Amino acid sequence: MRARRFGTLIGLVALCAVLWALxxxxxxxxxxxxxxxxxxxxxxxxxxxxxxxxSGGIDLSVGSxxxxxxxxxxxxxxxxxxxxxxxxxxxxxxxxxxxxxGLLIDRGRLPPFIVTLGMMSMARGAALVVTEGRxxxxxxxxxxxxxxxxxxxxxxxxxxxxxxYVIAHLVLTRTTFGRYVYAIGGNEEATRLSGVRVHLHKxxxxxVSGLMSAVAAIILTARLNSAQPIAGMMYxxxxxxxTVIGGTSLMGGEGxxxxxxxxxxxxxxxxxGLNLLGVSSxxxxxxxxxxxxxxxxxxTILKRxxx
Amino acid sequence: xxxxxxxxxxxxxxxxRRILVMDEPTSALTSREVDQLFGLIERLVAQGVAIVYITxxxxxxxxxxxxxxxxxxxxxxxxxxxxxxxxxxxVRLMANRDLGEHFPKVRxxxxxxxxxxxxxxxxxxxxxxxxxxxxxxVVGVAGLLGAGRTELARVIAGADRADRGRIIVRGTITKLRxxxxxxxxxxxLLPEDRKAQGLVAGLTVARNIALPHGRQLARFGCLSxxxxxxxxxxxxxxxxxxxxxxxxxxxxxxxxQQKVVLGKWVSGDARIFIFDEPTRGVDVGAKVEIYHxxxxxxxAGAGIIMISSELPELIGMSDRILVMHxxxxxxxxxxADASQERVLSAALGLH
Numbered sequence: 072m073r074a075r076r077f078g079t080l081i082g083l084v085a086l087c088a089v090l091w092a093l094x095x096x097x098x099x100x101x102x103x104x105x106x107x108x109x110x111x112x113x114x115x116x117x118x119x120x121x122x123x124x125x126s127g128g129i130d131l132s133v134g135s136x137x138x139x140x141x142x143x144x145x146x147x148x149x150x151x152x153x154x155x156x157x158x159x160x161x162x163x164x165x166x167x168x169x170x171x172x173g174l175l176i177d178r179g180r181l182p183p184f185i186v187t188l189g190m191m192s193m194a195r196g197a198a199l200v201v202t203e204g205r206x207x208x209x210x211x212x213x214x215x216x217x218x219x220x221x222x223x224x225x226x227x228x229x230x231x232x233x234x235x236y237v238i239a240h241l242v243l244t245r246t247t248f249g250r251y252v253y254a255i256g257g258n259e260e261a262t263r264l265s266g267v268r269v270h271l272h273k274x275x276x277x278x279v280s281g282l283m284s285a286v287a288a289i290i291l292t293a294r295l296n297s298a299q300p301i302a303g304m305m306y307x308x309x310x311x312x313x314t315v316i317g318g319t320s321l322m323g324g325e326g327x328x329x330x331x332x333x334x335x336x337x338x339x340x341x342x343x344g345l346n347l348l349g350v351s352s353x354x355x356x357x358x359x360x361x362x363x364x365x366x367x368x369x370x371t372i373l374k375r376x377x378x
Numbered sequence: 379x380x381x382x383x384x385x386x387x388x389x390x391x392x393x394x395r396r397i398l399v400m401d402e403p404t405s406a407l408t409s410r411e412v413d414q415l416f417g418l419i420e421r422l423v424a425q426g427v428a429i430v431y432i433t434x435x436x437x438x439x440x441x442x443x444x445x446x447x448x449x450x451x452x453x454x455x456x457x458x459x460x461x462x463x464x465x466x467x468x469v470r471l472m473a474n475r476d477l478g479e480h481f482p483k484v485r486x487x488x489x490x491x492x493x494x495x496x497x498x499x500x501x502x503x504x505x506x507x508x509x510x511x512x513x514x515x516v517v518g519v520a521g522l523l524g525a526g527r528t529e530l531a532r533v534i535a536g537a538d539r540a541d542r543g544r545i546i547v548r549g550t551i552t553k554l555r556x557x558x559x560x561x562x563x564x565x566x567l568l569p570e571d572r573k574a575q576g577l578v579a580g581l582t583v584a585r586n587i588a589l590p591h592g593r594q595l596a597r598f599g600c601l602s603x604x605x606x607x608x609x610x611x612x613x614x615x616x617x618x619x620x621x622x623x624x625x626x627x628x629x630x631x632x633x634x635q636q637k638v639v640l641g642k643w644v645s646g647d648a649r650i651f652i653f654d655e656p657t658r659g660v661d662v663g664a665k666v667e668i669y670h671x672x673x674x675x676x677x678a679g680a681g682i683i684m685i686s687s688e689l690p691e692l693i694g695m696s697d698r699i700l701v702m703h704x705x706x707x708x709x710x711x712x713x714a715d716a717s718q719e720r721v722l723s724a725a726l727g728l729h
Contacts, residue, residue, distance in 0.1 A: 246600055258579065
């Protein structure tokens with residue numbers, strides 16, 4: 072596992088070295104901070120995705136939950152609610168969507184793929200219904216500072232991302248809940264027979280994912296100064312990509328958030344580098360798709376050798 | 379029935395090869411369908427088709443067979459004409475396994491009652507189960523595949539719910555709705571399939587052993603790796619698990635993996651143990667260690683329900699033996715009076 076993470080890190084460093092050689096502008100402080108800032112939203116969504124994939128599931132609804140939580144936030148702010156209350160409402164909406172996912176998967180014994188696919192459509196639909204399809208724009212500077220402020224020279228979204236990763240990493244490695252995430256993903260039946268309350272923890276895992284989507288939505292809304300019902304399209308793809316590039320097994324039970332962070336950074340650096348090199352956004356999609364498949368292929372080959 | 383029809387269709391296509399192999403074809407059929415099948419078999423035989431018919435239902439052998447071959451532990455034991463062999467003789471051929479090994483059984487005088495089942499049922503797999511387990515006792519459960527032994531284990535461990543009957547743990551009527559309830563009552567299950575139900579292969583030895591005890595080991599929901607290792611270490615030594623606590627169990631041998639599953643329960647305060655095929659896929663050395671562990675548990679006042687398909691082990695290590703047949707306990711015997719033949723003929727439903 073540690074070797075695998077090291078491999079991902081080498082990939083990131085190699086990628087940076089290549090981009091540095093190709094375009095000197097890449098390795099400037101302002102560009103790197105720019106990459107970190109652009110990565111932060113995907114990286115935070117990928118935290119929730121990592122919890123879910125570690126537990127042996129998948130969450131396709133993250134992008135739609137980003138949109139719905141953002142819309143809830145926008146509506147609350149426009150209704151003159153305090154920023155803190157509005158943020159709590161957005162976080163609550165995200166966690167609730169996730170909890171519903173988890174309850175349907177656990178109690179209904181439905182495949183996560185189907186349940187979250189349904190939620191992907193329903194949350195998106197709900198966001199469109201309440202806004203009548205129009206964006207909610209124009210917020211106070213105080214709220215916008217969540218995206219625009221800098222502490223020292225570090226942009227606030229990057230700090231939020233780091234904070235989220237530190238907390239989530241501690242939860243995953245130092246709490247019973249974190250241990251059960253791995254155990255459920257490794258062998259759900261054995262975990263249940265060991266007296267772990269799987270029917271409580273599994274919905275909670277999806278709630279974490281919804282909560283992370285809501286955190287990302289807050290940053291996104293502040294940055295765009297607009298809550299859009301069509302926000303977060305294809306975020307599930309980026310989050311799954313960051314997670315699997317980071318070495319988390321799609322079968323569940325193995326992986327880490329350190330890997331996911333590196334995975335998200337690889338995605339961010341790759342996008343940034345391709346932009347700097349003037350590669351068309353159409354071509355970028357092909358490259359990124361190939362990187363995702365390539366990363367999983369390498370992982371699969373390595374595993375085959377191990378066993 | 380559909381499966382049988384398909385294979386017949388294939389057969390009619392190729393008129394040269396005329397051998398049909400049937401492996402327990404009647405296990406999923408009603409008795410009327412069985413009659414139809416046997417009628418069909420007679421017609422096929424009359425047409426010159428040869429049939430290899432595998433079954434554990436001896437009455438079927440006599441109804442349709444001409445010759446019978448007995449196999450045991452992967453070896454050919456005997457082939458006889460059915461007109462020359464009596465039912466008793468057949469059972470003896472099937473049963474007579476070489477005891478070969480000595481079992482280090484230490485009998486305890488049984489103490490207080492730990493567990494009683496009264497009329498427990500779970501349709502369609504379990505029917506009218508009555509069972510008592512006392513402190514210091516090993517109760518063996520015999521039966522053929524599909525007789526309901528594992529289903530019984532799962533009901534006692536709270537993995538499946540009983541739909542009727544009473545379960546009494548240490549004098550108190552108890553509802554076992556989930557493994558959590560069973561564990562709270564001090565019931566530990568060593569499941570039949572350790573890979574599928576006993577272990578989380580990717581987690582370490584320490585984490586597997588500590589898995590049922592997470593709540594006790596944690597402080598405010600926080601669980602340190604050090605606390606898990608400190609908890610598991612004495613048991614790794616006690617059970618002589620040949621691994622360090624921080625190794626993933628995936629890398630361990632079958633015997634050591636089984637000891638890790640045992641460690642999950644002996645490390646807690648369980649007093650009622652259900653061992654479902656405890657020595658399956660385990661090397662000889664680990665087998666003997668598991669037997670010794672059973673002795674230590676019973677001498678400390680625990681009770682063990684041991685399910686096993688290995689008749690010598692069942693007779694050698696149990697105090698009493700319950701034999702299951704088609705979801706019921708059909709016979710109970712003291713293991714001192716038990717012989718492989720007696721157990722097997724009861725399991726075959728010949729009484």
